[in-house]
Amino acid sequence: ERAKAGKYKDSSLKEVPEEIRTRFFAFENGFYALDKSIRESIHFRRHDILRDEPFPEMDIVFCRNLAFTYFSKESQVEVLKRIAFSLREEGYLVIGRDEGLPLVYPALFVPAFPEERIYQKFRMNTEG
Structure with missing residues (x-):
């Protein structure tokens, strides 16, 4: 609910x-409030990542403290493929700080900010 409100403590x-x-933020009543136009473009949805159809054309996916912590290696690979399918070209995947991606990830993602566990969808070079 706090993320939906788009209000964050200074810390x-x-x-x-x-x-x-x-x-992107305005300081209001002791909190940083995310710009309204950005908040209105964000969608929060419940989604079973192993059973439901992937959402198309996502800019960013947060998959923290779930798939890459508790799922089997086979399921992790399936989740990673589904996320790659869901993301726009050059979209981002954010995972938990204590998580790692399955070894297949270099074919799908490149580290964008490795220390923060943020990866970017691998862009295939289609030029000649």
Whole structure:
């Protein structure tokens, strides 16, 4: 519910550069509030990642403390393929800090910010 409200404590954004905070957040009543136009473009949905059809054309997927912690290696590979299918070209996958991706990931993702466990969908070079 806190994420849906788009309001964050100062401590939650301490690692976010000032330029980003001032561009995308307003400080209101002791909280940083995410810009309304951004909040309105975010969709929260319940989704069984192993059974339900993947959502298409996602910009970013947060899959933290679930699939890459508790699922079998085979299920992790299936989840990774489904996420790759769901993401737009060059979209992002964010996993938990203590998680790792299955060894098949280099064919699907490249580390964007490895220390934060943020990966970018691998872009196939289609030029000649």
